[in-house]
Amino acid sequence: MAVALITGITGQDGSYLAELLLSKDYKVVGVVRRSSTSAFERIEHLLDDITTVQGDLHDQGSLLGLLEEYRPTEVYNLAAQSFVPTSWNQPALTGDVTALGVTRMLEAIRFVDTKIKFYQASSSEMFGRVQEVPQSESTPFYPRSPYGVAKVYGHWITVNYRESFDLFASSGILFNHESPRRGLEFVTRKITDGVARIKLGMQKELRLGNLKAQRDWGFAGDYVEAMWLMLQQDQSDSFVIGTGETHSVREFCEIAFGHADLDYKEYVVKDERFYRPAEVDLLISDPSKAYSVLGWEPVVGFKELVTVMVDEDMERLSTGTK
Ligand code: NAP
Ligand code: GDD
Numbered sequence: 001m002a003v004a005l006i007t008g009i010t011g012q013d014g015s016y017l018a019e020l021l022l023s024k025d026y027k028v029v030g031v032v033r034r035s036s037t038s039a040f041e042r043i044e045h046l047l048d049d050i051t052t053v054q055g056d057l058h059d060q061g062s063l064l065g066l067l068e069e070y071r072p073t074e075v076y077n078l079a080a081q082s083f084v085p086t087s088w089n090q091p092a093l094t095g096d097v098t099a100l101g102v103t104r105m106l107e108a109i110r111f112v113d114t115k116i117k118f119y120q121a122s123s124s125e126m127f128g129r130v131q132e133v134p135q136s137e138s139t140p141f142y143p144r145s146p147y148g149v150a151k152v153y154g155h156w157i158t159v160n161y162r163e164s165f166d167l168f169a170s171s172g173i174l175f176n177h178e179s180p181r182r183g184l185e186f187v188t189r190k191i192t193d194g195v196a197r198i199k200l201g202m203q204k205e206l207r208l209g210n211l212k213a214q215r216d217w218g219f220a221g222d223y224v225e226a227m228w229l230m231l232q233q234d235q236s237d238s239f240v241i242g243t244g245e246t247h248s249v250r251e252f253c254e255i256a257f258g259h260a261d262l263d264y265k266e267y268v269v270k271d272e273r274f275y276r277p278a279e280v281d282l283l284i285s286d287p288s289k290a291y292s293v294l295g296w297e298p299v300v301g302f303k304e305l306v307t308v309m310v311d312e313d314m315e316r317l318s319t320g321t322k
Pocket of ligand 2: 082124177186188207208209211214249275279280
């Protein structure tokens with residue numbers, strides 16, 4: 001039986017990846033960091049089918065122990081301090097988890113079993129002040145946040161262990177991907193949650209930062225399929241995963257508010273607190289390598305993504321479910 005160990009299983013992507021791997025008959029082991037409250041909101045429905053274990057990317061021993069005990073065939077390293085603004089307030093912690101945490105997992109694999117296949121969750125945030133449009137696997141990185149800098153380290157240490165120790169270590173350079181399970185502080189979910197609250201009379205306005213920023217937004221459920229495909233190849237490699245389209249935060253607002261018969265201009269208030277010290281203005285992927293090598297393509301388009309997220313937030317808030 002294939003055994004997958006997922007770090008970050010309580011996060012957006014971890015929950016979709018666990019569902020995908022269960023549907024493929026994997027034994028799924030999810031690494032959860034110790035907390036005084038439960039972080040199982042996104043995987044509550046999976047708890048009977050997966051094994052959750054305590055571990056932390058800060059702690060080398062816990063990773064070694066987990067690989068020894070569960071002997072996974074595949075490790076998906078999705079755990080990170082993943083919110084870009086927090087990375088300016090907690091840059092050292094971000095580097096410790098998001099950068100060095102990758103090395104700790106790679107070291108654990110090197111010591112326990114070099115046959116384990118490894119997936120690293122790299123990010124389009126590494127392109128930062130973009131050096132090329134669109135961005136592909138060969139576009140130089142120019143990160144604009146401590147998070148982006150940490151992800152560049154995570155990407156290159158993955159490539160380095162692939163080349164130095166012959167590990168099967170793949171890096172997925174994923175552009176922004178969203179879903180109704182997205183954290184509420186990320187702009188897409190902040191908008192769809194805000195739209196639902198305004199429509200239901202629970203909130204009067206929505207305070208946002210830079211509406212001009214452009215992102216290549218896809219659906220998280222489609223992107224976890226690409227992660228799995230990367231580990232089914234004959235050789236490990238790096239792949240850009242995105243839709244090849246870009247849209248502004250303003251466009252996202254227009255569609256999200258419009259879907260609830262509201263005009264965003266009447267509710268969105270610009271707030272300096274949500275501007276960043278250094279912005280990533282434009283991201284747009286060239287995913288042609290993934291299309292041709294992995295045979296992967298996104299299914300859910302931009303408008304469908306936005307409207308589904310609004311609908312789910314309306315449903316959640318109007319029925320009082322979580
Ligand atoms: P997310 O929802 O923020 O989930 C992050 C996960 O990491 C959570 O399960 C969190 O646990 C866990 N975690 C944080 N610190 C940890 C530590 N020290 N030890 C163990 N686990 C820890 O992120 P996501 O959107 O699912 O993204 C998954 C990965 O892809 C991340 O590495 C992210 O940086 C990367 N990525 C995301 C996108 C995107 O658009 N979503 C794009 C490119 C790359 P708690 O639940 O306990 O907080
Ligand atoms: N969060 C947030 N809140 N962002 C805002 C706001 C706001 O109120 N107003 C405007 N924005 C703009 C940000 O300035 C940024 O340009 C854009 O919306 C997207 O912000 P986020 O949704 O926070 O995502 P991100 O692009 O910074 O980072 C996400 O995508 C990366 C991949 O490119 C995260 O998921 C990262 O973990 C991921 O690596």
